[in-house]
């Protein structure tokens with residue numbers, strides 16, 4: 001494989017706050033579309049530590065369940081929160097959650113506070129740092145599976161749920177139904193074997209400038225590069241299956 005990844009070392013920054021054993025919750029929200037055959041749209045109101053308590057009343061921010069499902073399988077940058085229409089900027093979301101899998105039993109999010117301020121409570125009025133949420137992997141899977149089961153089983157309501165927001169691409173609900181039927185939640189390789197890795201120091205000395213220390217990754221199943229979240233957006237930048245936040249493709253509904 002000719003793909004390249006690049007990792008900067010140094011420059012360690014501590015989170016504004018680190019929370020452990022975090023659980024993800026939700027409330028279902030529905031909107032009925034009246035037509036010849038009425039149907040409902042289903043959304044997931046986010047519940048997690050430090051979420052703003054009035055998120056459902058004052059914003060259009062919801063869980064982006066397809067992104068949450070993918071974050072179980074691969075670390076990277078994800079729109080775990082999104083506008084109901086799929087355009088995060090509408091709801092004031094300008095950052096991705098950087099998801100790491102530092103070991104087999106742990107999932108970690110790093111959320112920059114400025115980029116997610118619209119979704120967070122008001123305890124960091126001027127902060128520009130980030131929040132670290134640490135999950136036990138078993139809990140993480142159970143919580144996301146619960147969202148999936150709730151969304152999929154809503155198809156039996158009356159009128160039936162036929163859409164999920166954010167409905168990017170127009171087939172999010174079908175995608176989630178297929179995901180619910182698939183029991184494979186195993187971790188997937190981030191990079192193929194032989195991917196070219198480069199490093200560079202963040203120190204300013206001229207001798208440290210530029211990328212160096214080239215190595216070929218020995219195995220395909222490389223999850224974290226350094227056992228923590230320090231790779232941040234690099235995985236998102238380099239992995240074709242991880243979409244960057246971009247102002248395109250929204251086909252859902254928002255105010």
Ligand SMILES: [Zn+2]
Nearest residue numbers: 083085090254
């Ligand atoms: Zn929107």
